[in-house]
Amino acid sequence: MNRTVAVLALLLLGMAAFIVVQARRVPPRPLPAVAALVDSSTVSPESTSAVAPTLVPGEADLVSVRSSASPAPRRDLAEIQRRLADGESGTYIREILLQRGDNNARWPDRQIEPLRIWIQPHSNLPDFHASYPVRAREAFERWTRAGVPVAFTFVVDSARSDIPVVWVDKFDMPISGRTRWTRDQHWWIVGSSIEVALHHQSGTPLEPDAIYVITLHEIGHVLGLDHTQDERSIMAARVRVRDLSVADEHTVQLVYSIPPGSVVKP
Numbered sequence: 001m002n003r004t005v006a007v008l009a010l011l012l013l014g015m016a017a018f019i020v021v022q023a024r025r026v027p028p029r030p031l032p033a034v035a036a037l038v039d040s041s042t043v044s045p046e047s048t049s050a051v052a053p054t055l056v057p058g059e060a061d062l063v064s065v066r067s068s069a070s071p072a073p074r075r076d077l078a079e080i081q082r083r084l085a086d087g088e089s090g091t092y093i094r095e096i097l098l099q100r101g102d103n104n105a106r107w108p109d110r111q112i113e114p115l116r117i118w119i120q121p122h123s124n125l126p127d128f129h130a131s132y133p134v135r136a137r138e139a140f141e142r143w144t145r146a147g148v149p150v151a152f153t154f155v156v157d158s159a160r161s162d163i164p165v166v167w168v169d170k171f172d173m174p175i176s177g178r179t180r181w182t183r184d185q186h187w188w189i190v191g192s193s194i195e196v197a198l199h200h201q202s203g204t205p206l207e208p209d210a211i212y213v214i215t216l217h218e219i220g221h222v223l224g225l226d227h228t229q230d231e232r233s234i235m236a237a238r239v240r241v242r243d244l245s246v247a248d249e250h251t252v253q254l255v256y257s258i259p260p261g262s263v264v265k266p
């Protein structure tokens with residue numbers, strides 16, 4: 001019996017350690033700034049509570065801007081606003097636009113030429129498990145079923161990838177994943193990378209399921225999504241779910257139904 005109590009106590013401690021942070025976003029600076037922006041993070045009051053549901057830490061994102069030769073998108077503001085009005089119900093598109101100064105960020109259609117993903121296949125870091133690259137790949141495959149015009153292909157040469165996914169031991173802040181992305185002058189996303197931690201900041205190892213969930217969340221950023229207050233969605237800053245929500249899917253579909261750039265009159 002004492003052993004049972006001890007195990008329960010350990011489980012509660014484990015949940016308490018599964019602590020999460022609200023990453024507060026800083027809107028990207030307007031062109032021509034090329035500076036990377038780092039989010040500041042604060043520990044939420046709930047993070048010390050043992051009764052919190054299973055959580056996965058959020059992350060800070062770094063956004064940079066560089067000019068590209070990509071053609072300007074074809075834009076019809078009235079059509080953009082009509083699609084938003086028709087499609088926004090049941091999505092968190094307005095939360096994203098609010099954080100982006102009313103700009104939509106997305107990749108060009110990449111169905112014919114899929115985005116090349118390189119997932120670091122091995123790591124000598126403690127607690128790395130051979131299943132982790134598989135879980136990360138499954139996370140990409142999950143997003144391909146969300147109905148976006150972006151396909152993924154997995155490459156073995158990191159130098160030829162569009163999006164590298166690498167493992168890090170832990171972050172020096174209470175986060176467990178980080179996505180960097182770069183957009184161009186039209187708000188096309190032109191590059192991205194993901195780091196996934198193997199440990200909480202405290203040193204506690206993350207579980208295989210957490211690796212999957214963190215990667216799911218980070219890929220949402222890669223695709224142009226931002227955080228939502230809706231805790232049923234994978235894009236909550238503090239993730240409480242283990243799969244995409246209907247709102248995640250509808251939001252990313254809406255993001256890809258309109259061109260990048262401003263959704264309002266300049």
Ligand SMILES: [Zn+2]
Nearest residue numbers: 058059227237
């Ligand atoms: Zn995030």
